[in-house]
Amino acid sequence: MFHLHEKISSGGIYIIAEMSANHAGQLEKAMEIVKAAKEAGADCLKIQTYTADTITIDCEAPCFQIHGGLWDGYNLHDLYEEAFTPWEWQPKIKEYCEKIGLDFLSTPFDFTAVDFLSGMNCEAYKIASFELVDIPLIEYAARLGKTMIISCGMGSKGEIQEALDACHRAGNDDVVLLKCCSEYPTNPTNLNLATLSDMQSFGVPLGLSDHSMGHMADVVAVAQGACVIEKHFCLSRNEKSQDSAFSMEPAEFKAMVKAVQEATLMRGKVQYGPTEAEAEEYKCRRSLFAVQDIPAGTILTNENVRSIRPYDGLPPKYLPQVLGKTAKVDIAFGTPLSWELVE
Incomplete structure (x- = not known):
């Protein structure tokens, strides 16, 4: 059972720990991350389901080269070849999550990944910000009738609506939208969390996929009405991976969980007159x-x-x-x- 709606319907904040590439190619470390995420207060462990060849092609043309940022100088195919989570690990990770009481979630990047995750009986699907405009992929995943969590980084209001419409066409109204800034790590001045209030017009639960350092953004997002928080999670930023530089360590994650829980209590409900x-x-x-x-x-x-x-x-x-x-x-x-x- 995927517990997102149960958690938010009771007034709680659903917390997703994103492992991403922080396993650094080691299954043992991946399992340690799962355990540490549970101990730090996460409700869900998220991974990504792709290979270098399902997400891009091995091409040296200039447009496949990354310029600036954490991955400056990488060819896309080389980056994803290093960062991907082997598919044969993923059922084991899911099984371990279920054993210790964590929800399991993954981001598929093509139809074969959706099929693979469906074969694992996954109960929710995350669409990454860069795939917000991949309407066929969104519609294909939405047809499974499971919870769709869609990151909206870089998305215009019209593009977000198109993604929602794709889910509706597939007969799936179980959608959560995440405000996101696709900058790694995110400069706080680029978060624009006021957008969360405006996103209420979409009529679905909202959250924040946060790549900024610390947890101030998550507290502010909760105050703006977010009920889902997603943060990258690692055992230590000293253990370098493609995503470690903007990931939270366990103690930081635990502090973030406590802070957003307190923010939720402070947000409360609409109240006039004396309590x-x-x-x-x-x-x-x-x-x-x-x-x-x-x-x-x-x-x-x-x-x-x-x-x-x-x-x-x-x-x-x-x-x-x-x-x-x-x-x-x-x-x-x-x-x-x-x-x-x-x-």
Whole structure:
């Protein structure tokens, strides 16, 4: 069972730990990452399902070369050849996730990967930001009727809508959209988390796929309504891989989980008027009181009536109406005013 909707329907934040290339080509390390992610508070472990030949081609043309950023100088095929997660590992990783109580999720990058994951009985599919515009791939995965989690990095509003429409055409309305900036690592000034509020117009659950360092962005995203957080996860950034430079270590991830849980509690619900916790303090509001002994027949003035704490008398807004009226009875000093006392 994939627990995303169960978690968010109860008001929680669903936390995804992205392993990506941080296994550095070692199955044993991959399993250590799974265990560490669980211990750090993740709800789900995510991997990626591709080979260098399913995601690109082995070509030395200039457009296949990476310029700038973490992977400067790489040929795309060479990068993915180093970074991919062997497919024969993936059932083992999924089995271990299930054994220790983690959801399992993967990103397919072509039809063969979708078929492979379907054969593993995967219950959700992640679409990466770069594949947001691959409408045939999205529709193919959506036909399986499983939860679709779609990253929207670089996507225009129209492109995001096209991806949603592809899911709907496939008869799948179980979609989660993730705000994302496809910069690795992301400069905080490029996150534009205000977009999350606008994305509510899509009418589906929202989250953040976050490549920035630290967890401030995740706290802000939760405050903006995010109910899913995805972060890259590694055992140590000192153990170099293609993605380690922008990944969280276990202690950092654990701190992030705690912070977003606290942010969720702070976000709460729409609330006007006093909460239960404020009930006692509510009594300290101001109201109208007799601040002198006022004999019957005496005119009420600013000298004998004032707005003071606590909130036992008439609300202060009625002071203009009270002034100039006459005391019906003797009103003792410290008596809260009520309409029964004046005429």
